[in-house]
Amino acid sequence: MKIENGVFVVTGGASGLGAGTARMIVEAGGRVVLADLQREAGEALARELGTVQACFVETDVSNEESAKAAIDAAVSGFGGLNGLINCAGIAPAEKVIGKDNAIHRLATFQKVINVNLVGTFNMIRLAADAMSRNAPYGKRGIHGATAFGNDNTLKNLNPFAGAFDNFNIDIYGIPNLEVGSLVGNFLHCLIFNCLN
Numbered sequence: 001m002k003i004e005n006g007v008f009v010v011t012g013g014a015s016g017l018g019a020g021t022a023r024m025i026v027e028a029g030g031r032v033v034l035a036d037l038q039r040e041a042g043e044a045l046a047r048e049l050g051t052v053q054a055c056f057v058e059t060d061v062s063n064e065e066s067a068k069a070a071i072d073a074a075v076s077g078f079g080g081l082n083g084l085i086n087c088a089g090i091a092p093a094e095k096v097i098g099k100d101n102a103i104h105r106l107a108t109f110q111k112v113i114n115v116n117l118v119g120t121f122n123m124i125r126l127a128a129d130a131m132s133r134n135a136p137y138g139k140r141g142i143h144g145a146t147a148f149g150n151d152n153t154l155k156n157l158n159p160f161a162g163a164f165d166n167f168n169i170d171i172y173g174i175p176n177l178e179v180g181s182l183v184g185n186f187l188h189c190l191i192f193n194c195l196n
């Protein structure tokens, strides 16, 4: 995919994988909406990347209105949306039965599901809606990728097939694959999930 002049929403863009992906997109001439809970870090990165090419939107991916505001910021602020990179996620560690016989808190598990699973789907559906309105150029489709992809990835993305001219899924089953090398292969519209 051509990154130059493309517009991308990067969830979890204030830190880690998301921040690295955002830097790479801007270096390649694209523009990014950093959608993250962390205002201070997100705004600092947006300043570093430059206000013409980046903006921060305080976003909770698991909240419908908040997620929509991030997608809307791309469309209204940068003129459209060409890609979504889902890096927002949490991974709190608890044992099912801990040292002092403490039971894994159900609330912790529910929060992980809400952010990592529900939040990712929430972003995908809203981004798919925005991207389905793009004027077609060349090959238009979905590129689904996960570092630890399997057949379920394909099944999970199938509901989105109808919204696009072409529906292309590549599954990368290679652990530790560089995010940057994946982004270079993207098609016109893409949905990329760092979570697994």
Ligand SMILES: NC(=O)c1ccc[n+]([C@@H]2O[C@H](COP(=O)([O-])OP(=O)(O)OC[C@H]3O[C@@H](n4cnc5c(N)ncnc54)[C@H](O)[C@@H]3O)[C@@H](O)[C@H]2O)c1
Pocket (backbone or CB within 6 Å): 011, 012, 013, 014, 015, 016, 017, 018, 035, 036, 037, 038, 059, 060, 061, 062, 087, 088, 089, 090, 091, 115, 116, 119, 194, 195, 196
């Ligand atoms: N780093 C790795 O090698 C690796 C490997 C496999 C999976 N992962 C997973 O990928 C994801 C990103 O990893 P990372 O290393 O960049 O982590 P990270 O903690 O550096 O970044 C995650 C970002 O997501 C944001 N976030 C958390 N909840 C959010 C929410 N509800 N809405 C919006 N933003 C939210 C955080 O504020 C943070 O900036 C995590 O879920 C992680 O478990 C990471």
